[in-house]
Amino acid sequence: MATRRGFIGGATGISTAALLGSAATPSAADTGAAASEAAAAVTQTQARESLFAVNAGMRANYATLKAELIKHLAPVVVVQNDAKGGRFTLVTKDGQESANPVSQTFELAKSIAHVPLGIFSVIASYLADKIPNLPNANRIDAHDLVMVAFNDETSTAWIEPLRAYAAKLTTARGNLAAANLPATLTASCAAVIDGGLKFVNASIAAKHFDMKSFEDFSGSVYPAIRTNMEHASQAQIKGVQDIMKTWRAKVGEAAWADLYCVVLSQWTTSVLNQNTIILKDCMNAAKVSTHLIDLPGLEPPADPVFTALDNLARIVQDNIAAELVFPKDTTVADALKGQQDLLSDEILKQLGSNTVTTLSAPTYNTVATAAGVCPVPH
Template sequence: MVTRRTFLGTATAAGATTLLGGNVLPVARSGTSPSNPARDAIRAVNADTRRNYAALKADLINHLGPVIVVQNDHRGGLYSLVSNGQALESLHPVDEIFELAKSIAHLPLGLFTIIAPYLPKRVPAFQSARIDPHDLDMVAFKGLGDGWVQPLQDVSATMTTARQQLDEAKLPPGLQQSCADILDRSREFIADTTRSRSFDMKSFEDYSGSVYPNIRTNMYWASKVQIEGVADIMTRWRGQLGDDAWKGLYVVVFTIWTTSSLNQNSIIIKKFMDPAKADTHLIDISTAEIPSKPIPVALDNVARIVQDNIAAEMIFCTDTKLADALKGPDELLSVRGHGYSGQPSCGRSLCGRWG
């Protein structure tokens, strides 16, 4: 179930953009008059509130803890333990087998990215129900041509080096064999394709289908060492903090949107959190790009959550439905019975979630 902790709205996105130094375009405002002092006086009230809200959040960050911040990456995740706004420890707890297994498993995707702009734009009949012709038209933006030949040959050279030295990588036997198969069949696809100077969806799918069982094997090894590594660090940090502090633990996991559902790190972590608080204290933030400084962005979000939890109960002490909305992902203006129903309502724009 989506909760406030599993989805943070546009105010969070704007806050992250500010922290990351992004540019926010000016937005034209309809129905306002810069020469109306009375309306400017009303806006000044909100400006004071926003300023004080931001000040509380900035001070609160220095008192947050414990918080674990997870930056999903190609190594299985960078884990940071934070207390009182300061990182106590940051490390990659997952064995490098994770990175090695995924490096080879990603080969079909890597080859696809080279040939995709040159794909034929006619969707084969057997794919008509699965491939959106408009999406294909956008991806295949270069059309016919041979600009893909040299990039494929370059990748093949890289794969050849990896294949020649694979035995020296000392991988588990099952993983080593699956990596060898993926490398061999990927090089065969490139050789056949570059020799004929042609490809189509069917030829690529014959290749990708042939390595699918091996990809599953690599996925098994990657998930195995990730589970083991995350379990070890969560167990160690729990022992370091003690059970009482651990009960109040917040965890922020940054993921790219395409991997945000059923994210492996979040699934593993949740099993080590206090069951009574895991649903509200595990915060998944999906984004188009992982922030370069994840800890400040994570703490900014946790501070919003913590102070809004208290604000919600104190401001809406006579209306638990609105209090839950302020504490959760719902926009107050949309809450049934309080939103558009012919009666005035108090929106979050007035009561919380300021940037």
């Protein structure tokens, strides 16, 4: 026996209304009139809200897909840049594991190399807002200087915080030999600390400093800072390459070929980021341009791994959406897949420009030195 649903659903060419004994299908004129009445009853605000609701629905659907996609992202290496050389996390279908693979030499060398910046941070706001005749005077923005030098240059309020920082330098200098660093690094650290203490003591005694005296100090310790940078770089290269080699063996060649690497950094270090440079040579060379992703931010996120995966999910689903939503316009599809806003071309066109002005993509030296060659075979 046919059910009511089956009978109605199976009937073709007959309106449901007619089957149920309702009036005949309304004419086009009647339909238009009804639509006009309905439209008249809707305010402009209500109408626009209904249009906004369409995009809200899209965003909800998009967020749902992204939340589910996060669970399927693998393999991924997430790098949170930090003072220790980076916190690395490998994400696979079996879970996550994290490590700080860079030796302490990295952090120790950078710690002492930062002495001039530590001193500058104390005295900067008391600098006079007039640029002296320095070799690099034309590179100093006068307005930037005025904003940084916001304190009274005649004040001596900088003396106590500078003396406190000098106490840390003095302690470090006394303990330097016991730190058991390489001889060349020990010598360069000593030179930087001694130079810093000399500047501090002279400034406190005179109750005065200026940009010229500070530049004389920072310039004098620069060769030693370069030595510290060399040691820090060597430690970072080795640590990153070693962990990537270990994880590649664990993941397997087939999966590693599709590896995504997401590097979280601050804007000031997001171009030619130190870890990005090293990771490049440890990945599938054919996919580096699309699978090595720098995510510059303002401050380190509370949950860096989730932040990286959340952004990666957006990138991955946009890669597929771009080709399916815009199959007839590869230029717009590329915009959705990349960092370009979809409206950018149209805005440039309306503003009278047909070209996009962008920063050059970072390039890397692919001819690595012996110290910089990734041990992982490609």
